[in-house]
Amino acid sequence: MSQSATNLAALLPGVGKTLVLEERAIPSPGPDEILIRNRAIALNPIDWKRQAFGIAVPSDRAIILGSDVAGEVVSVGSNIPSSLFTPGDRVLGSADGMMSGNPDHAAFQRYTIVSATSASKLPDTLSFPEAATLPTAFGTAVIALFHDLGLPLPTGPSTSKQNEKKGILVWGGATAVGSAAIQLARLAGLTVYATASPTHHARVRALGAAEAVDYRSAGPTSAADEILAAAGKTGVEIGYVLVAAGDKEVFAAVKQVLESSPRAGDGGKIKKVASLLPWPEEEVAKPEGAEVSWVRGMEMWRGRRDLSAWLNHQNLKGWLEKGEVEPHKVRVVQGGIGGLQAALDELKKGVSGEKLVVEP
Ligand SMILES: NC(=O)c1ccc[n+]([C@@H]2O[C@H](COP(=O)([O-])OP(=O)(O)OC[C@H]3O[C@@H](n4cnc5c(N)ncnc54)[C@H](OP(=O)(O)O)[C@@H]3O)[C@@H](O)[C@H]2O)c1
Known part of the structure; x- marks a missing residue:
């Protein structure tokens, strides 16, 4: 193992508690997994929500938070062909410790195990902090668009004309997931509309929105x-519609959009909402004639290995190399693993159009 071969981790001792640093053993990957030496760890809103509200936090033991890492492959499982990953490869990974309950699979530490289908090689020009912004954002957007909404997978050049009369609204175009969704929907050939604060309109248009x-x-x-x-x-x-952020007024506005598009999608047959947040049914009725689903990004990422391999092994690196997709804007919070609590506190206050990252 290379320099500083100790696995320093930030443990959450319990709901509402402050993260504490602890050394742990460096784990070994299972047959279909890889071990990554993390060089950047990105934060997601679910991380502070788990700390504050106890989502998937057991009462009898400390856990490790975090889903998004980028770094170098240290070792690979026995089933992984060298054509897929070898030690030294620069990769990003989607860490699913929240679903597996296994702390070795969590992100807030120096070494993380991820499933090989949840990892992608990186272009040389992409920095680790930039790469760490991608796994949850693109993973969730892929599930929302191609699983929940059932959009056609992008197969050809982004200029494909066949879907351009199909419109998608991304509510929250400056969110990390929304920014990824705009790019993927544009690659699928749809006409994209997005909401965002005016300061992000130029960026949202550059990613592919026809209107912001x-x-x-x-x-x-x-x-x-x-x-x-x-x-x-x-x-x-x-x-x-993809709802990536909002309150009951937003859901009412989404209802208005879909109900005012009487012949929406495919000659009137399709009206679908994929929401990252549960639809507040007690306050706002669902749009008439629409299918509404609450996106279960991490759960489906385990179930739809076809989509994760499609993204990570067939497309993401090439798209990044060609500039077809871009990472989210990054803000590095200082302090390495020790900076994670300050970063969580900052994220809880709210960020605008950027992803917080630490360098462990
Ligand atoms: N269900 C799932 O599987 C799943 C997966 C991932 C994330 N999530 C959830 O999805 C949400 C988005 O996650 P994220 O990481 O993408 O968020 P994020 O990047 O941290 O979101 C920050 C952005 O939210 C935007 N925003 C806040 N209120 C808004 C509103 N009323 N309308 C439009 N935009 C608004 C702000 O846009 P402006 O700067 O333009 O104001 C801000 O830039 C979070 O609640 C997260 O917990 C769910």
Whole structure:
């Protein structure tokens, strides 16, 4: 093992407790897994929510949080061909300790085990902090778009015309997941509409949105009117919505958009919402005639190995090399593993159009 071959980890001793640093053994990967020496760890909202609210936090033992890592492969399982991964490869990985309950699979430490299908090689030009912004954002967006919404997988050049009259609204285009979804939907050939604060409109358009609409200044209802007007002008029917952020007013606006697109998607047959948050049914009725699903990103990432391999082994590196997709904007929080608690506190306050990363 290379320099500093100790596995320093940030443990969560219990709900509402502060992270504490502890040395752990460096684990060995199972047959279908790889061990990564993390060089960057990115944070996700679920991390502070687990700490604050106890989501998937057992009462009888400390756990390790975190889902997103990038670093170098240290060792590979016995089933992994060298054509897929070898020691020394620069990779990103989606760590599923929250689902497996195994702390060796969690991100907030120097060494993490991930399933080989949840890892992708990286272009040389992509930094580890940039790479760490990708796993949960793209993994969740892939599940939302191609599992929950059932969109066609992108197969050809992004200029494909066959889906351009199909519209998708990404509510929360400046979120990490929303930014990934805009890019994937554009690659699938759909016309994308997004809401974001005005400071992010240029970026959201550069990622592939045909229109970016402010959800703040005039409120969600006006944003919905603007989106409908923009789609109407070009004959696009919005049959799909990804809700990446919002409150009950946002869900009411999403209902308005879908119910005002009477012939939405595929000649009136399709109206679908994939929401990263549960639809608040007691406060806002679901849109008439629409299928609404609550995206279960991590759960489905384990179930849809076909989609994870499609993203990680067939497409992501090439897209990044060609500039077809971009990582989220990064802000590195200082302090390495010891900086994770400050980063969680910062994320809980809210970030805008950026991903917090530490370098362990
Ligand atoms: N169900 C799942 O499987 C799953 C998976 C991943 C994440 N999530 C959840 O999905 C949400 C997004 O995660 P993330 O990591 O992508 O978030 P993030 O990047 O941390 O989101 C920050 C962004 O939220 C935007 N935002 C806040 N309120 C908004 C509103 N009312 N309308 C539009 N945008 C709004 C802000 O946009 P502006 O800067 O433009 O104001 C800000 O840039 C979180 O709640 C997370 O817990 C769920």
